[in-house]
Amino acid sequence: MFKKLLIANRGEIAVRVIRTCRELGISPVAVYSEADRSALHVRMADEAHCIGPAPSRESYLNQERLLQAARDSHAEAIHPGYGFLSENASFVRAVEAAGLVFVGPPASAMDAMGEKTRARANMEKAKVPVVPGSTAPFADADAALAFAHTVGFPIMLKAVAGGGGKGMRRVDTAAELPSAFRAAQSEAQSAFGNGSVYLEKLLEQPRHIEIQLFADAHGGCVHLNERECSAQRRHQKVIEETPSPVLSASMRAAMGEVAVRAARAVGYVGAGTVEFLVDKHRNFYFLEMNTRLQVEHPVTEWVTGLDLVAWQLRVAAGEKLGFATEAPRGHALEVRVYAEDPAQNFLPSPGRITYLRSPSGPCVRDDSGVYAGYTVPTTYDPLISKLSVWAPTRAESIARMRRALSEYVVKGITTNLRYLRAIVEHPEFVAGDYDTSFLPRAHAALTRPPGGAVAEAALLASVVHARARDVRRRSALLPAQGQKASLSPWRLQGRRPRR
Numbered sequence: 001m002f003k004k005l006l007i008a009n010r011g012e013i014a015v016r017v018i019r020t021c022r023e024l025g026i027s028p029v030a031v032y033s034e035a036d037r038s039a040l041h042v043r044m045a046d047e048a049h050c051i052g053p054a055p056s057r058e059s060y061l062n063q064e065r066l067l068q069a070a071r072d073s074h075a076e077a078i079h080p081g082y083g084f085l086s087e088n089a090s091f092v093r094a095v096e097a098a099g100l101v102f103v104g105p106p107a108s109a110m111d112a113m114g115e116k117t118r119a120r121a122n123m124e125k126a127k128v129p130v131v132p133g134s135t136a137p138f139a140d141a142d143a144a145l146a147f148a149h150t151v152g153f154p155i156m157l158k159a160v161a162g163g164g165g166k167g168m169r170r171v172d173t174a175a176e177l178p179s180a181f182r183a184a185q186s187e188a189q190s191a192f193g194n195g196s197v198y199l200e201k202l203l204e205q206p207r208h209i210e211i212q213l214f215a216d217a218h219g220g221c222v223h224l225n226e227r228e229c230s231a232q233r234r235h236q237k238v239i240e241e242t243p244s245p246v247l248s249a250s251m252r253a254a255m256g257e258v259a260v261r262a263a264r265a266v267g268y269v270g271a272g273t274v275e276f277l278v279d280k281h282r283n284f285y286f287l288e289m290n291t292r293l294q295v296e297h298p299v300t301e302w303v304t305g306l307d308l309v310a311w312q313l314r315v316a317a318g319e320k321l322g323f324a325t326e327a328p329r330g331h332a333l334e335v336r337v338y339a340e341d342p343a344q345n346f347l348p349s350p351g352r353i354t355y356l357r358s359p360s361g362p363c364v365r366d367d368s369g370v371y372a373g374y375t376v377p378t379t380y381d382p383l384i385s386k387l388s389v390w391a392p393t394r395a396e397s398i399a400r401m402r403r404a405l406s407e408y409v410v411k412g413i414t415t416n417l418r419y420l421r422a423i424v425e426h427p428e429f430v431a432g433d434y435d436t437s438f439l440p441r442a443h444a445a446l447t448r449p450p451g452g453a454v455a456e457a458a459l460l461a462s463v464v465h466a467r468a469r470d471v472r473r474r475s476a477l478l479p480a481q482g483q484k485a486s487l488s489p490w491r492l493q494g495r496r497p498r499r
């Protein structure tokens with residue numbers, strides 16, 4: 001096993017990797033930008049190297065600075081976390097050229113799954129079901145229109161370089177296609193520097209279900225069941241669970257088998273995820289493969305009992321997989337806690353955390369990148385933690401998540417905690433019968449302030465009480481007009497009325 005690992009990331013995922021390093025006796029090396037000098041991952045690592053100014057482009061995406069930090073620290077391997085350079089094949093090649101181990105798949109597997117059209121062509125060849133559509137980009141809107149007629153409307157235009165819904169356009173009729181084509185092209189060009197667009201038949205209100213898999217360098221490849229990720233808004237997952245409330249054991253096995261076939265077809269090694277869209281008839285189609293450890297991996301860890309980061313490191317060090325596919329044990333839920341204001345269109349709300357109480361207790365896990373007194377920077381994704389729970393059944397898991405969310409207190413910044421509490425109370429979520437249209441449809445109900453006459457009266461009463469108390473305190477502490485202070489000004493210095 002490696003003695004020293006450089007973690008080319010920040011925030012909660014850097015902290016997550018550091019924790020496994022400790023358990024495996026590996027010395028963790030952090031990197032940080034100038035905006036992250038006081039970040040938690042920097043404090044927890046054995047050493048930390050500054051890799052440049054705040055903008056990601058100049059720090060967490062700066063390959064040369066990362067490799068220099070690896071050389072300076074004598075690290076043997078680099079863990080990329082998620083985001084940043086985690087799915088960048090040229091970085092993998094640079095890491096290997098520097099004589100280091102990249103903790104992730106080979107560059108060739110990333111290339112095979114990178115562009116969506118190439119991935120679709122590779123999957124078709126491997127007999128993996130893909131959404132009906134094209135496997136090459138179109139030269140112009142006329143070519144797209146001709147093809148659209150062969151699959152039938154409605155269709156979805158997608159960016160070849162896509163992901164995250166950018167450059168994606170729903171088209172219901174032939175008349176709309178030309179302008180949608182140009183819009184998708186220019187959006188893709190500015191987002192990815194690649195304006196290529198292809199099309200798929202549109203699936204109405206699909207579910208997003210993904211299969212976790214693991215492959216070693218000796219031909220071993222197994223799946224670790226699914227994660228249900230249909231609760232998304234603007235292509236951001238908000239809550240994830242496993243097992244999916246809608247999958248039967250036979251469908252789970254069928255999807256798992258297909259995912260393993262997909263991974264084998266591209267020579268995959270390490271942790272990866274195959275994303276599927278599932279339609280209302282329970283047909284499932286390959287969407288894309290994520291060639292990294294995902295944000296939502298903790299729910300899989302809960303129901304398998306495996307440490308996925310530990311297995312990434314073992315596989316990268318050349319070990320064989322030491323586990324097989326098993327039926328999921330119990331149920332796990334994860335919510336993403338963001339520094340953002342759901343009432344203001346999810347506007348990021350960075351700033352100083354003045355008070356923090358994280359939930360704990362039985363089968364509760366909080367993967368956090370912050371601490372009380374920490375200032376959430378404006379520069380990066382405002383994810384501050386991932387709260388996950390385990391319980392024997394889905395109903396108990398929801399009850400446990402409600403309990404954990406009720407313990408969570410963050411002051412000084414606005415968070416989405418109230419929004420998350422509303423989701424786990426929502427009848428549609430509780431029923432488990434939700435698809436990707438759930439969060440957008442339920443938006444108003446999920447962001448309504450806690451209502452009712454009683455709540456309003458309680459709020460008013462608390463304001464009146466606080467005001468009366470402050471007035472009382474001031475008159476008790478401060479000298480009356482023309483009188484000497486009863487307390488030394490030194491003792492009053494810095495005092496504020498308590499909350």
Ligand code: MV4
Nearest residue numbers: 131156163164165200201202203208232235436
């Ligand atoms: C689709 C689709 C319907 N039909 N493709 C959105 C992000 C991108 N990675 C794929 N996405 C979709 N592709 C076809 N042919 C609907 C979506 C989609 C979606 C998918 C997964 C989770 C949430 C979503 C929200 C809106 C649209």
